[in-house]
Amino acid sequence: MKQKDSFREILSPYLLKWKFILICLIGFMALVFLYLRYTDYLYQASATIKLKDDKSNSKLPELNTLQNYGLFKTNNTNVLDEIEVIKSRTIITEAIKDLKFNIQYFVEGRINDHETYSNPPISINFSEPDSLIYKVDTTLTIKINSGTQFLLKGADFSKLKTKKEKDLDDEGTIHNFGEPVTTSFGDITITPRIGEYAAKIGSRITVKISPIEKVASDYKGKLILENKETSNVIKLSIKDHVKEKASLFLDKLIEKYNEDIVKDKELVVQATSDFINSRLEIVSEELGEVDLTAESLQKENKLTDLQTQSSLFLQNEKENESQIIQTANQIQLIDYMSDHLSEKGQANDLLPANIGISDNSVALITKKHNELVLERNRLLKNSSDKNPTVINLTNQIDQLKANLQESLSSIKSTNQITYNNLVNENQRINSQIYSAPKKQRQFRDIKRQQDIKEALYLYLLEKREEAAITHGVSSPNAKIVDKAYVSNQPVSPKVPLILLAGLILGLAVPVGFVYLIDLLDDKVHNISDIKKALSVPFIGDIPRSNKKQHLISKVDYSPKAEAFRMVRTNIDFMLQNISDRAKIIFVTSTTSKEGKSHSSINLALSLAYSDKKVLLIETDIRVPRATNYLDVENKTGVTNFIGNHHLGIHEVISKYPGSEYLDIIPSGTIPPNPAELLMSNRVKDMFDSVKNSYDYIIVDTAAVGLVTDTLLISKFADLFIYVVRANYLRKDQLEIAQRMYDEKRLPNMAILLNGVDHKRGYGYGYGYGKMPSKKKAWWKFK
Numbered sequence: 001m002k003q004k005d006s007f008r009e010i011l012s013p014y015l016l017k018w019k020f021i022l023i024c025l026i027g028f029m030a031l032v033f034l035y036l037r038y039t040d041y042l043y044q045a046s047a048t049i050k051l052k053d054d055k056s057n058s059k060l061p062e063l064n065t066l067q068n069y070g071l072f073k074t075n076n077t078n079v080l081d082e083i084e085v086i087k088s089r090t091i092i093t094e095a096i097k098d099l100k101f102n103i104q105y106f107v108e109g110r111i112n113d114h115e116t117y118s119n120p121p122i123s124i125n126f127s128e129p130d131s132l133i134y135k136v137d138t139t140l141t142i143k144i145n146s147g148t149q150f151l152l153k154g155a156d157f158s159k160l161k162t163k164k165e166k167d168l169d170d171e172g173t174i175h176n177f178g179e180p181v182t183t184s185f186g187d188i189t190i191t192p193r194i195g196e197y198a199a200k201i202g203s204r205i206t207v208k209i210s211p212i213e214k215v216a217s218d219y220k221g222k223l224i225l226e227n228k229e230t231s232n233v234i235k236l237s238i239k240d241h242v243k244e245k246a247s248l249f250l251d252k253l254i255e256k257y258n259e260d261i262v263k264d265k266e267l268v269v270q271a272t273s274d275f276i277n278s279r280l281e282i283v284s285e286e287l288g289e290v291d292l293t294a295e296s297l298q299k300e301n302k303l304t305d306l307q308t309q310s311s312l313f314l315q316n317e318k319e320n321e322s323q324i325i326q327t328a329n330q331i332q333l334i335d336y337m338s339d340h341l342s343e344k345g346q347a348n349d350l351l352p353a354n355i356g357i358s359d360n361s362v363a364l365i366t367k368k369h370n371e372l373v374l375e376r377n378r379l380l381k382n383s384s385d386k387n388p389t390v391i392n393l394t395n396q397i398d399q400l401k402a403n404l405q406e407s408l409s410s411i412k413s414t415n416q417i418t419y420n421n422l423v424n425e426n427q428r429i430n431s432q433i434y435s436a437p438k439k440q441r442q443f444r445d446i447k448r449q450q451d452i453k454e455a456l457y458l459y460l461l462e463k464r465e466e467a468a469i470t471h472g473v474s475s476p477n478a479k480i481v482d483k484a485y486v487s488n489q490p491v492s493p494k495v496p497l498i499l500l501a502g503l504i505l506g507l508a509v510p511v512g513f514v515y516l517i518d519l520l521d522d523k524v525h526n527i528s529d530i531k532k533a534l535s536v537p538f539i540g541d542i543p544r545s546n547k548k549q550h551l552i553s554k555v556d557y558s559p560k561a562e563a564f565r566m567v568r569t570n571i572d573f574m575l576q577n578i579s580d581r582a583k584i585i586f587v588t589s590t591t592s593k594e595g596k597s598h599s600s601i602n603l604a605l606s607l608a609y610s611d612k613k614v615l616l617i618e619t620d621i622r623v624p625r626a627t628n629y630l631d632v633e634n635k636t637g638v639t640n641f642i643g644n645h646h647l648g649i650h651e652v653i654s655k656y657p658g659s660e661y662l663d664i665i666p667s668g669t670i671p672p673n674p675a676e677l678l679m680s681n682r683v684k685d686m687f688d689s690v691k692n693s694y695d696y697i698i699v700d701t702a703a704v705g706l707v708t709d710t711l712l713i714s715k716f717a718d719l720f721i722y723v724v725r726a727n728y729l730r731k732d733q734l735e736i737a738q739r740m741y742d743e744k745r746l747p748n749m750a751i752l753l754n755g756v757d758h759k760r761g762y763g764y765g766y767g768y769g770k771m772p773s774k775k776k777a778w779w780k781f782k
Contacts, residue, residue, distance in 0.1 A: 009528055013514055013515075013517075013518045014511060014514055017510070017514050020510055020514070021507065021510040021511060021514070024506055024507075024509055024510035025503070025506035025507055025510070026506070027506070028502050028503075028505050028506030028509070029499075029502050029503065029506055031502070032498055032499060032501075032502030035493075035498070036493065036495060036498060036499075037111075038110075038111040038112060039493060040112075040114075040241045041241065041490035041492070041493070042239050042240070042241055042490055042491055042492035042493075043239065043240060043241070043242075043243045043246055043486050043487070043490050043491065044237055044238070044239045044246065044486070044487065044491040045237065045238055045239075045240070045243070045246035045247040045249070045250050045484045045485065045486040046235060046236065046237040046250070046482075046484070046485060047235075047236045047237075047247075047250040047251065047254065047480070047482055047483055047484040047485070048233060048234070048235050048236070048480075048481040048482040049233070049234050049236070049254055049478040049479060049480055049481060050232050050233050050234075050478070050479045050481050051078075051079060051082055051232040051234070051477055051478060051479075052476075052477055052478070052479055079227055079231075079232055079234065080227070082234070082477075083225045083227060083234060085257070085260070085378065086225060086234070086236070086253065086257050087220060087223060087225060088381065088382050089216055089217075089220060089382060090381050090382060091253065091256045091257055091260060092216045092219055092220050092223070092253065093212060093213070093216045094256045095249060095252040095253045095255075095256045096212060096215050096216055096219060096249075097130070097134070097212060098252055098256075099245075099248055099249065099252055101215050101219070101245065101249070102133075102134065102209060102210050102211070102212050102215045103124065103207065103208075103209055104117075104207070104208040104209075104210070105117070105120035105121070105122070105205060105206075105207055106205065106206040106207075106208065107120075107121060107199075107203070107205055108203055108204040108205070108206075113206055115241060115242050116242075117242050117244050117245050118244050119193070119196075119197040120193065120197075120205075121144075121192065121193050121197060121198060121199030121203070121205055122142060122190055122191065122192055122193060122199060122205055122207075123190070123191050123192075123193065124188055124189070124190055124207060125188065125189045125191070126185075126186060126187075126188055127180070127186050127187040127188070127189075128185060128186030128187075132185065132186065133185070133186075133209070134211065134212035134213075135211050135212070136185045136209045136211070137209065137210060137211050137214070138154065138185070138208075138209050139154050139206060139207070139208045139209070140152065140153070140154045140206070140207040140208075140209070141153040141154045141172070141204065141205075141206050141207075142190065142204070142205045142206075142207065143172070143202070143203070143204050143205075144192070144199045144200065144201055144202060144203050144204075144205070145174065145201070145202075146201060147177075147192070147201070148176055148177055149174055149175065149176055149177070150174070150175060150177060150190065150192075151172045151173070151174055152172055152173050152174075152175055152181065152190075153172035175190070177190060177191055177192050178190075178191055219238070219249065222238050222239055222240070223236070223237075223238050223253075224236070224237045224238065225237075233481065234478075236250050236253070236254070236484075237250075238250060239491060239492070243486040243488075244486075246484070246486055247483075247484035247485065247486045248484070249484075250484035251483060251484045254478055254480060257477075257478055258476030258477060258478050259476075261476055261477040261478070262476055264374050264377075264378070267350060267374070268350050268353065268370055268374070269467055271349075271350035271351070271352060272350075272352040272353055272355075272463075272467050273464065273467040275340060275352035275355070276352070276355070276460050276463050276464045276467060277464065279336055279460055280457070280460045280461070280464065283453060283456050283457045283460060284457060286453050287450070287453040287454060287457050290446065290449050290450045290453050291450060293446055293449075317426070317430075320422060320425055320426050321426065321448060323418075323422050324419065324422045324423065324426060324448070325448070325451055325452050325455060327415050327418050327419040327422060328419060328452050329356075329452060329455060329456055329459075330357065330358060330411075330415045331412060331415050331416060331419060332452075332456060333355060333356050333357050333456075334357060334408050334411055334412045334415070335412070336355070337352075337355065337357065337362070337404075337408055338405065338408050338409075338412075340352070341401060341404065341405055341408075349373070350370050350373050350374075351366050351369050351370060351404075352366075353366050353367060353370060354366070355463065356459060356463070357408075357411070359407070359411050361407050362404065362407055362408065362411070365400055365403055365404045365407060366404065368400060369397060369400045369401065369404065372393050372396050372397050372400065373397060375393060376390055376393040376394065376397065379393070522730050522731050522732065523726075523727050523728065523729065523730060523731070524724055524725075524726055524727075524728075524729045524730070524731055524734065524753075525726050525727055525756075525757070526726065526753075526756065527541060527753060527756075529731060530724065530734070530751055530753060533731055533734040533735075533738070534734055534737060534738050534741070534751060535738065535741070536722065536737060536738065536741045536749055536750065536751050537574075537749075537750045537751065538750065538751050538753070539567055539570045539571070539574070539721060539750035539751060539752050540563060540566050540567040540570055540752055540753070541563065541726075541752070541753035541754070541756045542560060542563045542564065542567075542595070542599065542602075542752065542753065542754045542755065542756065543559040543560060543563055543755075543756050543757075544726070544755045544756060544757050545558065545559065545560045550598065550601075550629055551601065551602060551605060551629060551630075552564060552602050552605055552606060552609075554609045554659075560602070561606070564602050564603055564605075564606040565606060567603060567606070567721075567752065568603065568606050568607055568610065570750075571583070571585065571603075571719065571721075574719060574748065574750065575718055575719055578718060581691045581692055582615070582690065582691040582692070582693070582694040582695060582696060582697045583695065583696050583697070583718050583719070584687065584691065584697045584699065584716060584717050584718045584719070585603070585696065585697065585698050585699065585717070585718065585719045585720075585721060586699045586701050586710070586713075586714065586716075586717035586719070586720045586721070586746075587599055587600040587603070587698065587699065587700055587701060587720075587721045587723060587752075588701045588702070588703060588704050588710045588720065588721075588722060588723065588746070589703045589704070589705075589722065589723040589724070589725070590703060590704065590705035590722075590724070590729060590733050590734075590736050590737060591703050591705045591706055591729070591733070592623065592703055592706065593725070593728070594703070594723050594724065594725035594728060594729060594754060595723055595725050595754040595755060596620075596700065596701075596703065596723045597618075597620070597625040597626045597629065597700050598629065598754070599721070599723050599752060599754055600616065600626060600698050600699075600700035601616065601626055601629050601630060601700075603698055603721075604616040604662055604696070604698040605658075605659065605662065607661075607695070607696045607698070608656075608659040608661040608662035609659065609661075611661060612661060612695040612696055613661055613663075613693070613694040613695045613696070614661055614662050614663070614694060614695065614696045614697075614698060615653070615662075615663045615664075615665065615690055615693075615694045615696070615697045615698070616656075616662065616663070616664045616665070616698045616700065617638065617664075617665045617686075617697060617698070617699045617700070618637065618638065618664070618665065618666050618667040618700045619638055619667070619678070619699055619700065619701050619702070619709070619710075619713060620667060620700055620701055620702045620709070621638060621639050621667045621668065621670060621671060621674045621677070621678075621702075621709070622670065622674050622702060622707065622709070623702075624666065624667035624670070625700075626664070626666075626667075626700045627664070627666045627667070630656060630658075630664060632654050632656065632664050632666060633654070633666070634666040634667060634668065635666075635668075635669075636651065636652050636666070636668055636669075637652050637665055637666035637667050637668030637669075638652070638665055638666070638667050638668050638686070639667060639668035639669050639670070639671050639674075639677060640652060640668040640669060641665075641668070641682060641686055642677050642678070642680050642682040642683060642686070643671065643677065643682075645682065649685075649686060649689040649690060652665050652666075652668070653665055653690075654666065663694070665686075674707075674709055675707070675708060675709055675712065678709050678712045678713055679712055683713055683716070684716070687716045699713075699716075699717070701713070704736065704740060704746070705733065705736045710746075711745055711746075714745060714746055714747060715747070717746070717747050717748070718747070718748060719747075719748045719750065720746040720747060720748060720749040720750065721750055721752050722737050722740070722746065722749055722750065722751050722752065723752050723754050724737070724751055724752070724753050724754065725754045725755050726753055726754065726755045726756045726757065727755060727757065728755065737749075737751065
């Protein structure tokens with residue numbers, strides 16, 4: 001039961017304020033619904049791409065050497081590099097330009113404006129080039145006056161108006177749809193949309209034009225790219241107030257990224273193609289000269305049956321000449337490559353890949369060189385040549401060129417030695433063919449040169465065709481795994497979370513307020529507060545009543561009357577051992593205005609109404625109040641009796657007209673020395689004179705927390721009723737009552753709690769036989 005009562009006490013302050021808590025909860029939920037109704041929602045779009053591996057996805061495996069230039073490696077470092085490329089300001093700016101995100105249309109709503117993108121109610125065309133519009137920062141307000149006219153505000157006409165016309169800036173200017181409007185950033189033409197998305201007459205449209213760089217920075221900050229380690233998959237996400245803009249931006253960003261990658265691949269292919277074409281022109285000229293020489297030699301020497309003459313060659317001579325041709329071809333290609341390196345000395349120049357040099361080291365160095373050149377060029381798009389990374393790449397490129405030049409020189413030397421050996425061998429063979437005519441040998445030399453040039457020419461034609469095919473099959477690097485998707489549910493604000501927060505705040509704020517008020521409340525309110533602070537016996541509690549009804553009556557069923565009857569019963573129980581004289585009951589309190597006099601009078605009346613002889617003595621001679629309640633004259637009383645030894649006790653006793661059983665001794669004249677007066681032996685004479693004539697003597701004394709008057713006469717009391725006023729006395733002041741009880745300075749002390757508010761849920765409650773009061777309206781607070 002104690003735990004139950006304690007829990008009830010904890011909940012009681014909140015239950016009493018349930019209306020206040022309910023109103024706060026409704027108010028917070030209303031604010032939440034208003035916020036959710038008119039706030040700008042934020043939606044998230046996401047897309048997924050996978051970076052391709054050119055080695056495994058080449059459409060023509062035989063063209064791998066031309067397609068895979070080492071731009072995109074499969075390791076995670078390369079994926080991180082590509083993430084930075086996707087987030088580059090250059091690619092984002094290109095996407096925003098295509099989508100025209102720098103121009104926003106806001107349509108007027110009930111509370112605030114909302115942005116529309118795909119179907120704006122009006123369209124604006126600019127006469128100036130895009131390069132100028134991309135730098136404009138302004139806001140235009142357009143009010144639709146009719147189907148043909150509109151009011152324009154916000155445009156800067158300061159350079160175009162006269163002083164008189166400038167006065168119209170505050171109100172705007174009226175224009176016709178379709179006619180040019182001159183502004184500081186050029187002429188604009190505004191046309192309305194018709195049909196479902198047409199603007200209503202009187203509606204207001206705001207057009208915000210922002211610099212493209214500012215918009216790009218905004219989207220760059222909102223763009224999020226995520227990648228798991230060792231994976232080529234990249235997830236892109238962005239948040240925007242317009243769902244359509246978020247998804248379109250991601251799709252366009254991927255498109256622009258792929259276009260940039262294809263351009264990089266085509267640069268390498270184009271460099272190879274240009275190199276092959278330049279070599280073809282030279283070889284074609286050389287081949288033509290050799291053909292003319294052979295033709296002239298045949299005419300001069302009348303050599304026509306070449307097939308019969310060629311049968312004289314031995315098989316070993318054929319093999320030797322074949323090796324001479326291959327070696328000479330390699331030497332020629334090495335010379336071409338060396339000349340190209342000498343002519344193209346810039347760090348941003350690409351080298352032709354796989355032109356036919358048989359040494360693998362040349363192909364590897366060329367591939368690595370092109371990788372570094374493309375990486376350097378890409379960094380230069382968003383940086384300068386002073387960047388440490390760019391400088392490092394430039395140094396690496398120069399070193400690779402030097403290494404390549406050395407390799408070519410070494411390979412040429414090796415091939416030259418081989419060629420010389422083959423020529424010497426061929427001379428040895430030719431010396432053995434002593435029977436071959438001299439002219440035939442001359443023609444054979446010419447034919448050898450012709451074969452070399454023709455083989456080189458055919459090889460270059462083949463490579464040019466491969467380069468042309470590669471140019472046509474260059475594929476984007478990013479494969480779209482999931483296109484941009486936007487959920488219908490906003491990511492901000494989160495509706496369930498906001499509703500939960502509103503519910504929690506709607507309960508926490510009023511509950512916290514009630515708790516704080518209760519925490520700061522240091523007043524005594526109920527019996528529980530008394531029992532927690534005092535070990536003094538409790539005699540009863542008096543409920544708070546109407547201030548106009550001070551005194552109880554004989555036929556009275558009010559809670560106050562019932563409470564005093566309960567106190568009267570408890571007094572009889574506590575003083576049941578006194579039967580041969582009057583029961584002397586002192587009534588005191590800690591401080592003034594606690595209802596001490598009020599309790600004394602009503603207790604005396606309650607005893608008198610039970611047909612008991614009662615004497616009420618007012619010993620609070622400093623501030624007498626009892627006689628004021630009873631409308632009794634206070635001419636002679638306690639002070640007069642103590643101060644005048646010739647005055648008899650019957651001369652200071654007054655009859656109360658409301659009851660024949662109640663007599664009163666007023667306080668009398670207020671003396672200058674009340675404490676010294678109460679120390680007189682006449683006080684004892686006064687109690688001795690009346691204690692055998694009455695059943696009860698109620699003594700209204702001074703407050704013990706203020707003066708010592710009560711303590712001077714406390715020895716005459718059989719029972720001390722210590723009045724504590726609820727909702728008035730501080731809890732720390734109860735220490736005075738406890739000290740009086742512990743030190744036994746107030747005999748047989750008991751606590752009476754006065755002014756208890758039973759509507760708070762405390763106390764026992766009274767009112768048997770009382771008519772029910774009219775119920776208050778639910779919206780009214782107590």
